[in-house]
Amino acid sequence: MSAPELTILLASPRGFCAGVERAIEIVEQAIEEHGPPVYVRHEIVHNRHVVERLRAKGAVFVEELDEVPDDALVVFSAHGVPKEVPAEAQRRQLVYADATCPLVSKVHRGVEQHAKSGRTVLLVGHSGHPEVVGTMGQLPPGAIVLVEDVAQAESLEVPDPERVAYATQTTLSVRETEDILAALKKRFPAIVGPRRDDICYATTNRQRAVEAIAPIADLTLIIGSPNSSNSVRLVEVARAAGCPRAELVQSAAEMDWSLLRGAATVAVSAGASAPEELVDELIAACRERFKLCVREIQVVKEDVSFRTPPLPQSNASADRRARLMPASS
Numbered sequence: 001m002s003a004p005e006l007t008i009l010l011a012s013p014r015g016f017c018a019g020v021e022r023a024i025e026i027v028e029q030a031i032e033e034h035g036p037p038v039y040v041r042h043e044i045v046h047n048r049h050v051v052e053r054l055r056a057k058g059a060v061f062v063e064e065l066d067e068v069p070d071d072a073l074v075v076f077s078a079h080g081v082p083k084e085v086p087a088e089a090q091r092r093q094l095v096y097a098d099a100t101c102p103l104v105s106k107v108h109r110g111v112e113q114h115a116k117s118g119r120t121v122l123l124v125g126h127s128g129h130p131e132v133v134g135t136m137g138q139l140p141p142g143a144i145v146l147v148e149d150v151a152q153a154e155s156l157e158v159p160d161p162e163r164v165a166y167a168t169q170t171t172l173s174v175r176e177t178e179d180i181l182a183a184l185k186k187r188f189p190a191i192v193g194p195r196r197d198d199i200c201y202a203t204t205n206r207q208r209a210v211e212a213i214a215p216i217a218d219l220t221l222i223i224g225s226p227n228s229s230n231s232v233r234l235v236e237v238a239r240a241a242g243c244p245r246a247e248l249v250q251s252a253a254e255m256d257w258s259l260l261r262g263a264a265t266v267a268v269s270a271g272a273s274a275p276e277e278l279v280d281e282l283i284a285a286c287r288e289r290f291k292l293c294v295r296e297i298q299v300v301k302e303d304v305s306f307r308t309p310p311l312p313q314s315n316a317s318a319d320r321r322a323r324l325m326p327a328s329s
């Protein structure tokens with residue numbers, strides 16, 4: 001019996017963004033220059049495969065600085081950290097590298113400027129997400145008000161409605177954020193903020209690409225981890241765009257093949273923290289089961305990259321270099 005036919009519509013752009021690539025490079029460079037172990041506060045990016053690969057190279061993932069020994073080098077994740085984290089690292093004289101995405105750092109600077117100008121700062125985002133924790137931690141506790149949905153935007157009270165500013169998490173749904181911002185602008189016509197929102201280019205482009213293909217597919221598969229905001233939003237975007245079914249898949253090995261029953265066309269994309277090899281593996285696994293036709297649909301070409309900063313030197317790496325290259329007397 002011949003294999004059933006299946007068409008994959010492959011979203012482009014998909015997968016790794018410039019901030020994720022930079023963060024992974026910082027950890028890899030730290031391991032190379034410093035030698036293992038290199039401590040990483042929080043998952044460097046929200047993808048289990050990336051984390052496991054870096055762990056195999058010598059990265060040690062921790063949630064808080066008190067798990068980091070005094071002479072170790074520690075990297076802060078791409079999501080950004082509250083100000084108290086580098087302050088605590090300095091107090092302990094830890095050597096650290098900050099892999100916060102430059103687009104998240106830009107949001108940090110924005111909320112600081114708004115607060116300096118005496119405005120109440122509203123942050124549109126999801127409670128508990130590390131990026132939101134990091135952004136709220138740029139100002140003293142209580143200084144930033146989190147807005148999670150339209151209902152909160154409509155009922156919010158501020159000391160002076162004429163002096164309000166907003167910022168947003170970088171990985172939100174573009175459409176949902178538009179609704180929340182419209183509600184805020186209606187409540188506070190004098191509100192100031194970025195030209196549109198702080199949702200980054202990578203989030204926007206990946207959502208646009210999924211919106212283009214999901215309505216013509218029977219099923220959408222988004223490759224990514226459940227704790228990746230970016231990936232989960234893509235599943236929601238596919239459903240909102242009219243795809244009858246949309247699911248998050250961590251890898252081909254964990255694929256529930258019954259999902260493809262009755263599907264002739266499948267849209268495939270990957271969150272900004274999911275490596276391309278996971279997409280390749282899923283396509284290869286489909287090829288083993290179906291007579292496959294793969295069509296890549298590009299909605300926008302990306303050419304964004306961020307430079308990695310020079311790494312600080314830890315005492316341990318200096319000792320190690322000294323052992324490898326003893327100074328001539």
Ligand code: SF4
Nearest residue numbers: 017019020101170200
């Ligand atoms: S998703 Fe956007 S903000 Fe987050 S790391 Fe990537 S480029 Fe930076």
